[in-house]
Every structure is written in C-alpha cells, then in structure tokens.
Amino acid sequence: MAVIIFVFATLAFVYLARKLYKKLAVNLPPGPRPWPVVGNIYDIKPLRCQCFDEWSRAYGPIISVWIGSTLNVIVSNTDLAKEVLTEKDQVLADRHRSRSAAKFSRDGKDLIWADYGPHYVKVRRFCTMELFSPKRLEALRPIREDEVTAMVESIFKDCTNSGKSMMVRNYLGAVTFNNITRLVFGKRFVNEEGVLDEQGKEFKAIVENGLKLGGSLAMAEHIPWLRWLFPLEEGAFAKHGARRDRLTRAILEEHRQALEANKETKQQHFVEALLTLREEYDLSDDTVIGLLWDMITAGMDTTAITVEWAMAELVKNPRIQQMAQEELDRVIGPLRVMTELDLPSLPYLQCIVKESLRLHPPNPLMLPHRASADVKVGGFDIPKGTNVHVNVWAMARDPAIWKRPTEFLPERFLEEDVDVKGHDFRLLPFGAGRRICPGAGLGVNLAASMLGHLLHHFMWGPPEGMKPEEVDLGESPGMVTFMRRPLEAVSAPRLPHHLYGRTATD
Numbered sequence: 001m002a003v004i005i006f007v008f009a010t011l012a013f014v015y016l017a018r019k020l021y022k023k024l025a026v027n028l029p030p031g032p033r034p035w036p037v038v039g040n041i042y043d044i045k046p047l048r049c050q051c052f053d054e055w056s057r058a059y060g061p062i063i064s065v066w067i068g069s070t071l072n073v074i075v076s077n078t079d080l081a082k083e084v085l086t087e088k089d090q091v092l093a094d095r096h097r098s099r100s101a102a103k104f105s106r107d108g109k110d111l112i113w114a115d116y117g118p119h120y121v122k123v124r125r126f127c128t129m130e131l132f133s134p135k136r137l138e139a140l141r142p143i144r145e146d147e148v149t150a151m152v153e154s155i156f157k158d159c160t161n162s163g164k165s166m167m168v169r170n171y172l173g174a175v176t177f178n179n180i181t182r183l184v185f186g187k188r189f190v191n192e193e194g195v196l197d198e199q200g201k202e203f204k205a206i207v208e209n210g211l212k213l214g215g216s217l218a219m220a221e222h223i224p225w226l227r228w229l230f231p232l233e234e235g236a237f238a239k240h241g242a243r244r245d246r247l248t249r250a251i252l253e254e255h256r257q258a259l260e261a262n263k264e265t266k267q268q269h270f271v272e273a274l275l276t277l278r279e280e281y282d283l284s285d286d287t288v289i290g291l292l293w294d295m296i297t298a299g300m301d302t303t304a305i306t307v308e309w310a311m312a313e314l315v316k317n318p319r320i321q322q323m324a325q326e327e328l329d330r331v332i333g334p335l336r337v338m339t340e341l342d343l344p345s346l347p348y349l350q351c352i353v354k355e356s357l358r359l360h361p362p363n364p365l366m367l368p369h370r371a372s373a374d375v376k377v378g379g380f381d382i383p384k385g386t387n388v389h390v391n392v393w394a395m396a397r398d399p400a401i402w403k404r405p406t407e408f409l410p411e412r413f414l415e416e417d418v419d420v421k422g423h424d425f426r427l428l429p430f431g432a433g434r435r436i437c438p439g440a441g442l443g444v445n446l447a448a449s450m451l452g453h454l455l456h457h458f459m460w461g462p463p464e465g466m467k468p469e470e471v472d473l474g475e476s477p478g479m480v481t482f483m484r485r486p487l488e489a490v491s492a493p494r495l496p497h498h499l500y501g502r503t504a505t506d
C-alpha cells in the first residue's frame with residue numbers, strides 16, 4: 001500500500017512540477033493577478049471590452065486574462081491586431097468551442113466554429129465564390145429592398161396612427177429577421193399582418209431554445225476539471241439538434257421539389273446554392289445544415305444593432321441628421337424612394353454607417369481566435385490553446401489614432417476615407433485576415449439602405465419631454481453589444497404619402 005501511495009505521490013509531484021516549470025518558463029503578457037482556480041473571472045466587469053481597455057491602460061496593449069484555467073490574451077492596438085490577424089493568423093485562426101458550440105456545430109462541421117484546416121478552407125471558398133458572390137448578392141437585392149420598404153410602410157402606419165414614440169428596434173429587427181430568413185431559407189415566415197406561420201413559430205422556438213441551452217453551462221466551461229459536476233444535458237442537446245435538422249430538412253426538401261418542378265427558374269437563395277452545389281464542393285449534411293444556421297446566427301442581430309446605434313446618435317445629434325437628409329434630398333429628391341444603387345452617390349450616409357461601426361462595433365471583441373500552436377505576439381509567448389481577442393472597441397476610441405475619439409463625427413471619414421472591411425487596422429468591426437466576416441459587404445449595404453430609407457422618409461426626434469442630449473447611449477453586456485435601453489423615438493413623415501408603400505418583389 002505504502003509503495004502505491006509513494007508512486008502516486010511521486011507521479012503527482014512530477015506532473016505538477018512540470019506544469020509549474022512550463023508556466024514559469026514562458027513569458028506571458030502581463031495582466032491582473034489571477035486567483036487560484038477561477039482566475040480573473042470575478043474581476044471582469046460585465047462590459048468586457050471596457051474592462052479590458054482599462055486593464056490595457058494599466059498593463060499595456062497586450063494583456064493576459066485567466067478565465068478559470070483558460071488563458072485569454074487581449075490585444076488593443078493596431079500593430080498587435082495586424083500581427084494577430086495577418087502575420088501570425090496561420091496559427092491564430094482556430095476557434096474555441098464551448099461544449100454547447102461543439103454540440104450545435106457537430107464539432108466544427110460548419111464555418112463559424114470550424115478550426116482552420118482543409119474543411120474550413122473548402123467551406124470558406126464555397127461562401128466566397130458562391131453564397132457571397134457579387135452576382136448572388138445583386139440578385140437578392142429585390143428581397144432587401146422589399147423588406148426595407150415594408151419597414152417604411154409599417155412605421156408610416158404606426159406614426160400616422162398614433163404619433164407616439166416608437167421602439168425603433170422592433171422595426172429594425174423585423175427587417176433583418178425577414179431579410180435573413182428569405183436570403184438563407186428562401187422563406188418569409190411572417191405574413192402581411194406580422195403573424196408568424198407554423199414553420200416560423202418552430203424556427204423562433206429553435207432559436208430561443210438554442211440561446212437557452214447555450215447559456216446554461218457558463219461556469220463549468222472555464223474549469224474543465226469541474227465539468228463532472230455540471231454534465232452536459234446530452235438529451236436536451238440531442239433533442240434540439242434533431243428538431244433543428246427536421247425543420248431544415250423539410251425546407252430543403254420543399255426547395256428540392258420546386259427546383260425539380262421548375263428547372264428553368266433559378267432562385268438565388270442560399271438554400272438553392274447549397275442544394276445545387278453541395279456535391280461539387282463536397283459538403284456533408286452536417287455542413288449544409290450548419291452553414292444555413294451560421295448565416296442566421298451571425299447575420300440577424302448584427303445589422304439591426306448597427307442601425308439602432310446609428311439612429312440613436314442621429315436622434316442625439318440633430319445637426320448630423322439634418323446633413324444626412326440634405327444629402328438625400330439633393331441626390332434622391334422628393335419624387336422617388338432610394339435604392340441600394342444610390343449608395344455610391346450618398347457619401348455622407350456611408351460615413352454615418354462607418355462612424356456608427358467605429359463607436360459601436362456590434363462585436364466589440366470580435367470572435368476569439370484560438371492558437372493551434374505556440375506562437376509569439378508582441379514578443380510575448382502565446383501557448384497553444386490560448387484564446388486571442390482583438391479589442392476593436394478600444395482601438396476605435398484610441399486618442400492616439402482618432403481626433404475627438406468619443407464624439408460621433410461622420411465628417412472624419414470625408415476628410416480621410418478609412419476602410420471598414422479589414423484593410424485598415426484602425427477600424428475592424430468585421431475583423432480582418434482569413435477569418436474576416438464574409439457578410440461584411442452585405443451588412444454594410446443593408447445597414448446603409450435601412451438608414452437611408454429611415455432618414456429620407458422620416459424626421460426623427462426624442463420622445464416628448466426628452467431632450468436630444470438625454471438619449472441613453474449605455475451598452476448592454478454580451479458577445480454582441482445592444483443598446484442598454486432600446487431606442488425610443490418619434491417619427492414624422494417628410495415625403496409625399498404615395499412613397500410609403502412596400503415595393504414587393506421576389
């Protein structure tokens with residue numbers, strides 16, 4: 001017995017000594033002192049991007065933060081962002097999959113949660129060449145314009161009926177919901193009266209259940225050896241997966257039959273692209289379903305959030321709103337509605353979208369990238385398995401880069417045209433490098449179109465009794481940053497009444 005105990009004690013000692021040696025031998029970035037077991041979990045404030053920005057000011061532009069036993073490294077300047085996202089991105093392009101993300105994505109068989117490797121390269125190529133090709137996005141423009149004008153019609157009805165303030169988020173959410181389900185599944189689940197059909201109810205229930213399941217594991221995720229105390233609800237995840245697959249397969253089957261019945265009509269929704277091209281690109285069932293749901297997850301809230309923040313800034317800054325409306329009146333005039341084709345002639349409107357993405361990036365810390373091997377960043381050691389975040393929120397407010405960084409000043413982009421789609425490392429709302437958001441062009445166009453219609457058709461002001469400067473620009477915590485208080489505003493029509501109808505197409 002004594003011998004067994006001795007052997008075990010020696011093995012445990014050697015194991016711990018090796019771990020300690022490895023820890024001491026590496027030159028990790030500095031950061032707040034971690035507590036045993038939990039690391040810095042209890043020191044992190046809910047608005048993580050702000051908390052990490054404060055720590056960066058104390059410890060430097062690259063910091064270590066321990067979430068349980070997982071090392072997270074956060075970089076907050078342009079040089080380091082460039083190093084992470086382009087120079088070293090070959091080894092910094094994997095994803096950390098929580099247990100729920102692993103279940104939802106069938107261990108990374110989709111795009112968002114896939115590690116970098118042959119599968120990722122294949123699926124990404126399919127997205128770039130097929131789903132987000134300029135030709136397909138142009139073919140889908142009528143859907144976007146239909147949904148944007150449906151929003152105008154419904155705001156017009158509500159504002160002329162009541163004249164009271166409205167929750168702007170509800171209208172924006174409807175556009176992005178209908179747009180993404182039509183783009184991806186070729187389906188508008190909501191009828192003219194705003195009522196969901198049966199498939200739509202099932203779709204919403206699946207999305208809500210996914211959020212509930214995903215959020216239920218948080219603490220045990222960060223401390224692997226505690227997981228036996230918090231086992232995964234295998235049954236609930238399996239049921240959720242089966243339900244999601246059932247709905248998706250039913251939609252795929254409807255499209256397959258429609259394609260067969262009418263070979264001439266070539267629809268351009270993502271679901272058709274997947275049905276007709278999956279063999280050419282060798283995409284498995286799990287990848288087809290995973291990709292469809294990736295687009296829904298990544299594309300729905302981000303665009304609505306961008307427009308809500310922009311609208312809040314415009315209600316707060318009537319001068320900027322007026323300048324945007326003067327531009328719209330000059331370019332479009334009072335006799336027609338705008339279309340996406342007008343966007344190149346509306347530079348100030350585009351500056352507003354950029355300025356909103358600068359001050360209010362929907363993903364302030366992007367999505368973390370996981371190191372697939374040991375690597376050095378900024379001269380520090382980043383061990384394999386570390387999650388690396390780029391604090392794009394902090395970089396976009398850095399006074400060393402931006403004049404009057406916390407002010408909403410779209411004009412700054414008239415003076416200097418800064419790219420937002422991954423080429424200029426001062427402004428990275430979509431990331432950069434090999435994992436850059438594939439929906440960036442689509443997101444910017446839809447956001448600009450929504451904003452253009454809202455401003456061309458309506459004057460916007462704060463609710464009665466509130467001054468513009470009182471609009472609350474507080475942020476809510478989370479992986480995506482919603483406004484803490486949804487924007488409430490009063491709208492008044494500014495164009496002839498016949499221009500407020502929906503231009504239904506598709």
Ligand code: HEM
Nearest residue numbers: 112295298299302303363366367429430431435437439443
């Ligand atoms: C204003 C709107 C949007 C913003 C700000 C945004 C931002 C981002 C960011 C920061 C990432 C992570 C990049 C990285 O890991 O380095 C990302 C990834 C992604 N986005 Fe977007 N996005 C937007 C709209 C969209 C839309 C409309 C779609 C699709 C319909 C989409 C699909 C995706 C996908 C599939 C990924 C994962 C890419 C990968 O892992 O390789 N996004 N997005």
